[in-house]
Amino acid sequence: MPNLGECFIASCHYESAPHPGNVHAEDIQFSTRVFIPEPLTRLISVQVIVTPKADTTDPLELNVEAALALSDFSDQLPDEELTQHAVMLGAPIAYGVIREHVANLTARSPFGLVKLPLISSRLLVSEAEVVQLDLDTPADKG
Numbered sequence: 001m002p003n004l005g006e007c008f009i010a011s012c013h014y015e016s017a018p019h020p021g022n023v024h025a026e027d028i029q030f031s032t033r034v035f036i037p038e039p040l041t042r043l044i045s046v047q048v049i050v051t052p053k054a055d056t057t058d059p060l061e062l063n064v065e066a067a068l069a070l071s072d073f074s075d076q077l078p079d080e081e082l083t084q085h086a087v088m089l090g091a092p093i094a095y096g097v098i099r100e101h102v103a104n105l106t107a108r109s110p111f112g113l114v115k116l117p118l119i120s121s122r123l124l125v126s127e128a129e130v131v132q133l134d135l136d137t138p139a140d141k142g
Contacts, residue, residue, distance in 0.1 A: 002086070005069035007093065009101050010045065013063040016111050023050055023060065025117050032091050032128040034083055041071040042083060044090030046124060048098050048116065060114065064101060066094040083130060091124035 028050055035043040050062040070086045077085065099116045106114040 002070045002089070003072045004093070005071055007068040007097060008066065009097065010065045010067045011063070012101065012105070013061070014105055015061040016106070016109065016114070023114060023116055025119050025123070027053070028116070030123055032087060032124050034087055034128055034130045035133050036083070036130070037133055040073045040075060040082070041069065042073070042086035042090070043067060043069050044086060044094055046091050046094035046098065048095070062102065064098045066097040066101070068094055087125045087128045088121070091128065092121045095119065095124055
């Protein structure tokens with residue numbers, strides 16, 4: 001089994017008016033990305049976006065991204081299978097981190113606790129995008 005390394009909120013934008021209401025799975029846009037910094041390591045990023053509905057007076061705007069590192073995969077797995085396995089393991093963990101962060105962020109709000117719904121992990125893994133890292137490029141190009 002791989003090791004779970006860092007797991008953190010990479011970015012967060014939150015705005016709410018009084019009584020934002022419930023958030024349903026169909027109100028959420030998901031984005032899952034996979035970065036490959038080393039052959040047996042995968043970085044998984046999940047982004048959740050909730051945009052205000054045009055027909056509501058109590059909008060909720062939310063854009064949160066969580067990231068985590070999975071390492072020490074078996075070198076017997078082909079790259080594509082290793083990446084798929086990493087997404088299946090990591091994406092639901094990252095979404096759980098986002099759910100917890102949003103609940104903590106809104107728990108003391110005068111507008112009330114916002115709970116993101118439980119979702120099928122298929123939503124997170126079905127369209128994961130593999131992003132190539134250019135690790136040979138210097139940080140400052142100019």
